[in-house]
Amino acid sequence: MGNMGIWQLLIIAVIVILLFGTKKLRSLGGDLGGAIKGFKSAMSSEDDKKAIEENSSDLAKTSAAAPEKKSESKDKEQA
Template identity: 40%
Template sequence: MGMPSMPELLIVLAIVVLLFGAKKIPDLAKGMGKGIKDFKKAIKEDDEEEEVKEITKKEEPKVEAAAEEKKSENA
């Protein structure tokens, strides 16, 4: 089964207009766009949090080593 042809797309569009009405279609599209935008934002924030955690894990041993070094210097 291939891609739908132009008449098939027009039939689907007509059914959508009949079901939702011409006035609600822009609202539906706006809502979908906002949902996609929020989803992408959440994914980006999650990736940034993971990067921060990885950097923190890498730097923790350095900080601990520096703290131990200062303790040994003070003693």
């Protein structure tokens, strides 16, 4: 069973086409393609959300450090 040749696969494909018909297989393929596309877009939007969260946390850290630098420069000017 592990070594299936091209002829065995071809016979299985013909049987599947006879059982389900081409219209049913076409709609099944379209549904499967739509599901894969939806999954990929959901994964990419999840990655985008993570990237935005990381960037906003980095921005918050740098903006918190910015007032400290300003106060240090004022201290140097006064001295």
